[in-house]
Amino acid sequence: MFKSIFSFSLILLFSQCTSIKNENANVMMDESTMVTDGELALEDGNKLYGFWVGKFEMDFQDEEYPIYEDDEFEYNKKINISIDKIVGERIEGHSVVSGNYRVFLGSIKRDSGRYFVEAREPGDHPNDGIFKFQMNDTMLWGTWTAFDKKDSIRRKYELKRRLFKYDSTVALEEAEYVDYKKTKQEMIVEEDDSFEIPYYATSTQKIYEINASNTFLNEPDVANLKKGDLLIVRNAIYARHGYAFKNKALRRFFDAQDWYIPVNSDITDELSATERHNIELLMAFEKNAEEYYDHFGRY
Amino acid sequence: MRILNYNFNYKQLGKVFFFLFIAYFTYLMWLITIQYIPINFKVAFLQIKQNEIRHIHYQIAFFTHVYTSIFVLIIGLFQFSNWIRTKFVKFHRTAGKVYIALVLVFAGPSGLIMGYYANGGWFTQISFCLLAILWIWFTYLAYKHIRNGNIQKHKNFMMRSYALTLSAISLRLFKWLIVIIFKLPPMDTYYIVAWAGWLVNLAIAELIIISQLSLLNKS
Structure with a gap:
């Protein structure tokens, strides 16, 4: 009796071993082919130029509630707003968030030591929108609203100026890399x-x-x-x-x-x-x- | 137990299950083998042996081993059947000669070269080299004993030889079990199966030999 239970469970176990390799295997490549001209070069002397980096947070209006599916938790993306060129009242720049590189164009006005910027993304990407922010030498803060009205997505941010320099020695800090949904x-x-x-x-x-x-x-x-x-x-x-x-x-x-x-x-x-x-x-x-x-x- | 109007005893039934079990995994080994047809240096095991596969002697050893060992496995399946051995003596002899020649000339020596280049350093290198040497040695002794007409010793050494042949299967099976049960990292798993893969088989073969010996002594 025990013998047959044992052999049956053995057969059951080995019946799972039906293939020699995972035929659906593929190495995940996260390299997009999209290249947008960066204009990353900073013009000397302008203290506003460069990368402004921080959290791109959901900004909920009173009547809205965040809806997270299952175990999806709130995750604040990192945004990099780059001020690339200022000529008179015209400002050019781009933002990098969620793997998207989007340029923006707008106006900049100076008032009592602060700068007020309103800039629009081209609008040919479903997730384009309008940036409205203020900045001084050390901070950049404001909101972003999607053009697409029905989504009415709004985000806010407080960014600090950061210098980017490639450093091959930089080590990883402890962070979580976990599969929240256990599907493959x-x-x-x-x-x-x-x-x-x-x-x-x-x-x-x-x-x-x-x-x-x-x-x-x-x-x-x-x-x-x-x-x-x-x-x-x-x-x-x-x-x-x-x-x-x-x-x-x-x-x-x-x-x-x-x-x-x-x-x-x-x-x-x-x-x-x-x-x-x-x-x-x-x-x-x-x-x-x-x-x-x-x-x-x-x- | 009656199956299809034929009376089986448990020992025979066990033998049939064992045969089907080995046959199934030999089929999986066949699938592994045909991954290397046509010759390709970038597939399967070779994708992580890029440093070794550059050497011409490793290329020869690897493909000799892969293309011949599968037939050693397949032939071995039929050599332990009393029915074949008594009814088709000629088949048993011819197949046995092919088995011995393949191990001694091709699969064994090429396995020894591959063992020298095994992943995981000296710990696994020693295991695989020892495996290859014992494989050749046991197979040679089995041949020597049958030439001298010593059937019992021939049988014993063939059991040991085939036990080592089956390490191809048991090593992969153990690896698969360790990974699905304990989720060990790949190299830790490899350290274990490099030795367990053939030592367990050899131990089982010795147990069978000892039990048969005690049966003989009783009768």
Whole structure:
């Protein structure tokens, strides 16, 4: 009796082992192809030029209530508002948030030591809107309202001026990278578009010990990393270059890093030789982990 | 137990289940093998062996091992059947010669070269090299004993040889179980299965040999 129960459960167990690899495996690439001309060069002497960085917070009117689905929690995105050019009363700039790089154009007026800016995004993106903010030498604060009236999305922000300089030595700070919905593939509907992204269980402490920007990694350095760790270690390279992540889970992780500034949506030209080597190595192991980690195949 | 008008005892039934079990995983090994057809240096296991696959001797060793070992596994499936061994003696002998030749000339030595380049450093390298050496050694002894007409010793060493052949399956099966149950990182898992993958099999083979020996002594 026990024998047959035992063998039955064995058969049941092994009936789960039906394939040698995960056929749906693909390495998540969060590199968008979109390149917008940045005009990042700052003109000397103008104290307003440059990056203003901080939280892009939901600003709810009294009658509105935030509706979060299931375990979706409020997540304040990081925004980078860049003032690129001021000529007379005309101001040019761009913002980087949620992996979107959008230019804006508007007017700037000076009044009692403060500057008042009203600037509009082009309007050809479903998520464009209007910025209204004030600024002085040290702060930039105000609101943003979507053009799309039916969404009536409003956000507020208080930003500080930040200098961006690529530093290969910058280390990750402790932050959460967790899969809140335990499904592996998930349709994510963002404000502007929807796409499928893979979610990974979580990363481990090992991600804080490896810097793939200033260390030439070899196979033994990465062979014991799970796929979540491999993913973070590789994407930290992009983050150091100011890559603006489109993937929500990655963005949530890197937005929580103090040093991180979303600057550009294409940084592939700026990668060092070490970084290129490490990316290739990490991707090979990510692919392997995706395909074979929990399957019969590989070795 | 009566199945299809044929009387099975539990021992026979167990043998049939064991056969089906091994046959199924041999089929999975077949699927792993055909991933490497046509020759491709960028797939499966090789995507994380890019440093080694550059060497021509590793290329030869790897593909020799992959393309021949699968047939060692398949042949081994049929060699332990009393029915085949008594009714089709010629088949048993021919298949056995192919098995021995494949292990001694191709799969064994190529496995030894691959063992030298195993992932995970000396700890796993020693395991896989030892595995290859014992595999060749047991297979050779089984051959030697049958040439001398010593059937019992031939049987024992063939059991040990096939136990090591089956490490291809058990290693992957253990890895799969460890990952789904304990979720260990890949290299920690590899350290365990590199040794457990063949030591467990060999221990089981020894237990079978000992139990058969005590049966012989009783009769």
